[in-house]
Amino acid sequence: ETGVTQSPTHLIKTRGQQVTLRCSSQSGHNTVSWYQQALGQGPQFIFQYYREEENGRGNFPPRFSGLQFPNYSSELNVNALELDDSALYLCASSLSRFSDGDEQFFGPGTRLTVL
Amino acid sequence: GQNIDQPTEMTATEGAIVQINCTYQTSGFNGLFWYQQHAGEAPTFLSYNVLDGLEEKGRFSSFLSRSKGYSYLLLKELQMKDSASYLCAVRDKGDKLIFGTGTRLQVFP
Numbered sequence: 505e506t507g508v509t510q511s512p513t514h515l516i517k518t519r520g521q522q523v524t525l526r527c528s529s530q531s532g533h534n535t536v537s538w539y540q541q542a543l544g545q546g547p548q549f550i551f552q553y554y555r556e557e558e559n560g561r562g563n564f565p566p567r568f569s570g571l572q573f574p575n576y577s578s579e580l581n582v583n584a585l586e587l588d589d590s591a592l593y594l595c596a597s598s599l600s601r602f603s604d605g606d607e608q609f610f611g612p613g614t615r616l617t618v619l
Numbered sequence: 620g621q622n623i624d625q626p627t628e629m630t631a632t633e634g635a636i637v638q639i640n641c642t643y644q645t646s647g648f649n650g651l652f653w654y655q656q657h658a659g660e661a662p663t664f665l666s667y668n669v670l671d672g673l674e675e676k677g678r679f680s681s682f683l684s685r686s687k688g689y690s691y692l693l694l695k696e697l698q699m700k701d702s703a704s705y706l707c708a709v710r711d712k713g714d715k716l717i718f719g720t721g722t723r724l725q726v727f728p
Contacts, residue, residue, distance in 0.1 A: 535714055546718030610663070
């Protein structure tokens with residue numbers, strides 16, 4: 505059973521550019537959540553996808569968008585990058601959004617630096 | 620609003636016991652999680668509480684009081700490898716996790 509994987513590990517972009525981050529969920533998990541973690545802070549919820557549909561969104565502007573594919577892998581897209589978007593982006597998968605106690609399994613994250 | 624508070628930093632000695640507190644005010648509550656995060660790594664699951672009381676898991680225990688909006692993580696027989704950030708997170712609506720800023724624990728020999 506493979507865990508959650510994310511790519512790329514590190515990424516450097518400049519202001520105004522666009523970026524796509526990728527996540528492969530743990531086998532059998534149909535729910536994926538994305539989080540942004542600034543240095544020294546806890547993760548902030550961006551949005552969640554369940555069976556290819558967005559299922560909740562945090563306080564992030566529309567330039568943060570996502571997709572979930574039939575195989576439950578997922579993408580996070582950020583347009584018009586700003587300096588404050590520099591952070592660790594974490595993807596977490598869980599078995600089902602309906603299951604109490606189901607932990608979210610986190611991937612290793614993508615470290616995005618915006619210059 | 621949504622608010623989760625935990626101390627920013629704590630220090631302790633190897634072999635000792637440390638308690639990390641977490642208080643929360645959220646619009647919904649479907650359980651409280653504790654995660655450990657080493658620098659530059661992903662958070663890893665430690666414990667889950669949804670009912671009041673103590674959950675014990677080896678050297679780690681977690682307590683919850685829903686009426687007080689309070690939880691703590693207890694770490695016993697501290698080891699150097701326990702130096703990490705400890706994140707308290709409340710599951711709000713659906714599967715959304717609301718995290719505190721984390722408590723950075725440093726264990727000294």
